[in-house]
Amino acid sequence: EDKVVQSPLSLVVHEGDTVTLNCSYEVTNFRSLLWYKQEKKAPTFLFMLTSSGIEKKSGRLSSILDKKELSSILNITATQTGDSAIYLCAVPTFPTGNQFYFGTGTSLTVIP
Amino acid sequence: EPEVTQTPSHQVTQMGQEVILRCVPISNHLYFYWYRQILGQKVEFLVSFYNNEISEKSEIFDDQFSVERPDGSNFTLKIRSTKLEDSAMYFCASRGSGTGDTGELFFGEGSRLTVL
Numbered sequence: 383e384d385k386v387v388q389s390p391l392s393l394v395v396h397e398g399d400t401v402t403l404n405c406s407y408e409v410t411n412f413r414s415l416l417w418y419k420q421e422k423k424a425p426t427f428l429f430m431l432t433s434s435g436i437e438k439k440s441g442r443l444s445s446i447l448d449k450k451e452l453s454s455i456l457n458i459t460a461t462q463t464g465d466s467a468i469y470l471c472a473v474p475t476f477p478t479g480n481q482f483y484f485g486t487g488t489s490l491t492v493i494p
Numbered sequence: 495e496p497e498v499t500q501t502p503s504h505q506v507t508q509m510g511q512e513v514i515l516r517c518v519p520i521s522n523h524l525y526f527y528w529y530r531q532i533l534g535q536k537v538e539f540l541v542s543f544y545n546n547e548i549s550e551k552s553e554i555f556d557d558q559f560s561v562e563r564p565d566g567s568n569f570t571l572k573i574r575s576t577k578l579e580d581s582a583m584y585f586c587a588s589r590g591s592g593t594g595d596t597g598e599l600f601f602g603e604g605s606r607l608t609v610l
Contacts, residue, residue: 416598424498424585424601425537470537472599480525480542480550482599487536 385409386473388485396493399461403488405471406453415454417445418470420487425470428456461492496520500586500602508610510575515605517569517586526569527587527599528561530554537585543569576609583607 389404407415414432418425429438431447431454438445442465445456458465468487475481499518507513519526528540541551541561548561558580560572569588573580583606587599 418601423583423603427598427600430598472537480527480544481539481552482527482529483539484529484537 386471386483386485388469388471388488390488391486392489392491394491394493395461397462399492400457400459401461401490403456403458403469403490404453405456405485406451407471407473407483408452409473409475409483411476412449412452412473413476414474415447416472416474416482417454417456418472420468420470421466428469458490461490463492463494466490466492496600498586498588498600498602500584500605502605503603504606504608506608506610507576509578512572512574513576513607515571515573515584515586515607517571517602518567519569519586519588520590520600521567523588523590523600525549525589526563527589528571529585529587529601530582531585531604532579532582540571540584573607576607578609581607581609 386407395401414430416430417428419428429445434447434449442459447454468489470487471485472482501516526543529537531537539552541555542549543561558574562570583604585604586602589599
């Protein structure tokens with residue numbers, strides 16, 4: 383059965399810390415992995431990864447995919463209170479790409 | 495920036511009643527979805543819709559549920575005879591076209607359904 387697993391489930395850090403969030407997947411016909419940030423309501427898109435070993439970066443956030451290990455990490459450096467959210471990892475199924483499997487998410491709390 | 499809009503933001507209903515959740519996907523998108531998230535649990539796929547028909551559905555999406563695109567803009571989820579366990583946040587999402595497209599899903603703000 384296809385699945386996406388995230389770890390840790392929750393994390394509490396102080397402002398300025400660096401965090402690493404993990405996502406592992408077991409999905410047939412893998413094509414891409416997406417990271418989302420969910421604050422109060424709707425998940426908002428962060429990154430889409432399709433190629434192994436190529437880092438995607440946006441400000442203090444970066445992410446990389448490892449197809450050998452069937453995993454991805456999301457790094458956040460110099461965390462701020464505004465980074466507090468649930469971070470979701472999602473993998474679309476193929477060939478249709480219609481169904482996205484979501485992990486349970488990692489709840490990040492950044493303390494001032 | 496184009497966005498997916500959903501109404502209502504919150505609906506409270508009595509068990510056994512029917513509810514309709516509405517969504518306006520991004521206008522040039524072709525793939526539409528409903529997901530739900532029970533409080534404290536993962537986001538779960540319900541159904542995908544393409545070319546005016548259901549393209550995939552999960553085990554959750556049984557006869558109690560139906561989707562419709564009544565006109566060129568709205569995409570609705572109907573839940574018949576609601577049960578307590580239907581209480582959840584329901585997210586509508588859409589994405590652009592393309593064969594085997596790996597594009598991101600754009601989510602609406604969600605409709606919180608509370609069944610009493």
